[in-house]
Structure formats: structure tokens, C-alpha cells
Amino acid sequence: MFDDHRSKRVVIVAHCLLNQNSISDGTADFPSQYTELMDLIFANQVGLIQLPCPEVACLGLDRRDKQGGKRSLLAENTRIRDLMSKTGRAVLQDKAEEVATLIQEYRLNGFKVLGLIGVNRSPSCGVETTTKDNEEVKGQGVFIEMISEACHRRGLVVKMIGVKTSETENSVKRVQQLIETPVISFSGTPRFP
Numbered sequence: 001m002f003d004d005h006r007s008k009r010v011v012i013v014a015h016c017l018l019n020q021n022s023i024s025d026g027t028a029d030f031p032s033q034y035t036e037l038m039d040l041i042f043a044n045q046v047g048l049i050q051l052p053c054p055e056v057a058c059l060g061l062d063r064r065d066k067q068g069g070k071r072s073l074l075a076e077n078t079r080i081r082d083l084m085s086k087t088g089r090a091v092l093q094d095k096a097e098e099v100a101t102l103i104q105e106y107r108l109n110g111f112k113v114l115g116l117i118g119v120n121r122s123p124s125c126g127v128e129t130t131t132k133d134n135e136e137v138k139g140q141g142v143f144i145e146m147i148s149e150a151c152h153r154r155g156l157v158v159k160m161i162g163v164k165t166s167e168t169e170n171s172v173k174r175v176q177q178l179i180e181t182p183v184i185s186f187s188g189t190p191r192f193p
């Protein structure tokens, strides 16, 4: 099955890495996509799965404060994290389950899910760092935490890395490593026993 021209390799990316229009006010570094990363992924013939933007889903494009972009980045990230944690969990839970189901589906059908690329320092999509209490700290954003938990419940092991649009050299290097590293392809508990 699937013995055609597809590469059978996919990677999951945070929404704004393909669409900077979704990012919070004052923080877009590019007009549209993070070209250096996307070019690398396409050149390696890896299919892209774009995550939904959890903040747009829960808070809208203005993150429920049209003046938010006037705050310092870490203060605004903290406000967003607190709001997401209080009011966004039900919406995010469903989306996190959908992501885990999709990963499981690809794995069960013999595809390689190379990993997930999040956005460090984000209160929602941070992987190695996030924002809490006006500081960039080690830890995951709210949405990535929920995806990790949903995968863990299914026995799925998924490599996750975080990038920053302001650190292109390091981001490209890390994505290159992700693409080249052999994948642990345990597919978790079968969905259709």
C-alpha cells in the first residue's frame, strides 16, 4: 500500500512558521513563511503538516487585547499564557487529540513522522522554552504540553524541537538534524484493534 511516489516522511510545524499573519501583534519577523526552514523541508521531500494556531483559535488574532502589542514581549506572552490556561483548555484539548490521532495514523500506516517543530519562548507553542511570569523559562507552552500528553497517553514517542525566527542559523541546523535523525517509529496503541 502507498507504493507510489510519496516520500512517506512528514514533519509537523507550528502554524506561524508557515503563516506569520497568525502571530501576536508586533512579533512577526517575516511577511509570510519562515523561508529558510520551509526550503530545507521541501528540499528534503518531507511533507508538511501545519498545526492550527492555538492562540488564534482561543483568543483571536488580537489575542483579546488590541493594545497587547504595546506591552513588552514577555509581559504580553505572560498575559496570553494566563488567558490560554484559564479559558482555552477545552478547545486545545480537542485539537491536541486530533494531532495525536493524526500522528498515530501516519505511524500505523508505515509513514515516518520525523517530529514536531514548535516556537521557543511562545506561551503556547514553546518546546524547550516558554514564557511564564514575565520570563523566558525552560518548559513547554500550553498547547505543546497538551499534545505531549495526548501522545503519551497513546504510547507515541515524538521528537519535538523549538526554533526561533530571530535565530535562523541555529534553527536551520536543528531542523536539519531533525530531518536526518533516524525516527523511533513505534506507532502506539492501534486505533482499530
Ligand code: SF4
Residues within 6 Å of the ligand: 014, 015, 016, 017, 022, 023, 024, 052, 053, 054, 055, 056, 119, 122, 124, 125, 126
Ligand atoms: S507560536 Fe503558536 S500560538 Fe504563537 S502564533 Fe505561532 S502557532 Fe500561533
